[in-house]
Amino acid sequence: MKLALIGQPVAHSRSPQIHKHFAHNSGREIQFDLIECSSDEVDTTVKAFFAAGGHGMNVTLPHKATVMGSCAALSHEAELAGAVNTLVPDAQGLRGENTDGRGMVRDLKRLGIALKGKRIAVIGAGGAARGVLKPLLDEQPSELVWANRNPLKLEGREQAYLAHGPLVCRANLALKGDRFDLLINATAAGHHGQAPRLPQQLFAAGGVAYDLSYGPAAQPFLDWATAQGAAAVHPGIGMLIEQAALAWQHWTGELPDTTALHQDMAAA
Ligand code: ATR
Numbered sequence: 001m002k003l004a005l006i007g008q009p010v011a012h013s014r015s016p017q018i019h020k021h022f023a024h025n026s027g028r029e030i031q032f033d034l035i036e037c038s039s040d041e042v043d044t045t046v047k048a049f050f051a052a053g054g055h056g057m058n059v060t061l062p063h064k065a066t067v068m069g070s071c072a073a074l075s076h077e078a079e080l081a082g083a084v085n086t087l088v089p090d091a092q093g094l095r096g097e098n099t100d101g102r103g104m105v106r107d108l109k110r111l112g113i114a115l116k117g118k119r120i121a122v123i124g125a126g127g128a129a130r131g132v133l134k135p136l137l138d139e140q141p142s143e144l145v146w147a148n149r150n151p152l153k154l155e156g157r158e159q160a161y162l163a164h165g166p167l168v169c170r171a172n173l174a175l176k177g178d179r180f181d182l183l184i185n186a187t188a189a190g191h192h193g194q195a196p197r198l199p200q201q202l203f204a205a206g207g208v209a210y211d212l213s214y215g216p217a218a219q220p221f222l223d224w225a226t227a228q229g230a231a232a233v234h235p236g237i238g239m240l241i242e243q244a245a246l247a248w249q250h251w252t253g254e255l256p257d258t259t260a261l262h263q264d265m266a267a268a
Pocket of ligand 1 (some may be wrong): 036061069121124126127129148150151153171186187188189194195196197
């Protein structure tokens with residue numbers, strides 16, 4: 001089975017290791033390529049990969065929105081997120097899926113973090129943030145607050161989600177005085193070595209912080225959350241594993257067991 005990840009950069013991705021683990025456990029042989037290309041090469045690169053017998057592709061930054069142009073159809077999740085992280089070939093052409101949000105929710109549940117009836121905030125307005133909103137609303141929080149440094153970027157955007165649950169939009173600094181059971185950082189601030197500037201005392205008793213990034217990019221927000229008294233802080237490495245498991249399910253029809261992989265990657 002021929003699989004690949006497309007992005008820029010891709011060299012340090014953990015995806016090959018994850019998919020090789022799934023392949024090994026299911027007795028399949030895979031070739032997993034890392035393909036780096038610029039935005040204007042995405043369409044031709046994707047089409048060439050599938051024309052040459054590719055079975056599935058993961059898409060990472062900065063191509064998650066660009067690659068929508070190569071899709072014949074989009075899942076509801078991908079359409080709402082305005083981003084695709086998984087390409088699946090079918091009879092009609094390429095189908096664009098987004099497994100990031102459901103992958104994150106699977107990781108939160110694995111970590112024992114309650115969502116139903118809880119107050120949750122998502123910080124950030126980009127594709128990463130938009131991808132997690134509907135899967136979070138599906139878990140029936142009491143309220144989901146969507147916040148961004150520049151609140152104008154959220155204006156009018158909440159309409160698309162209101163059918164799925166209670167979502168309100170705020171500026172980051174207007175969160176002052178609010179309390180959350182779960183605060184999720186979906187900004188790009190960590191990639192510049194920063195935590196988003198947020199008011200003090202945002203964590204409710206037992207409140208937890210989660211960063212969609214992992215490695216050094218997750219650290220500034222998680223350090224800030226620890227200093228603010230968060231009961232637990234989690235980087236998004238588990239989300240990476242779970243989004244890959246859901247992508248694997250799209251490609252093969254089988255949902256892999258991720259237990260051992262979480263242990264291995266946490267130990268590493
Ligand atoms: P992606 O699609 O990967 O999510 P993006 O579209 O570049 O990335 O979005 C970047 C997000 O990170 C935005 O929400 C941005 O906030 P603004 O819209 O106000 O610019 C947020 N972000 C980046 N650096 C930040 C910082 N230092 N503090 C707070 N938010 C930041």
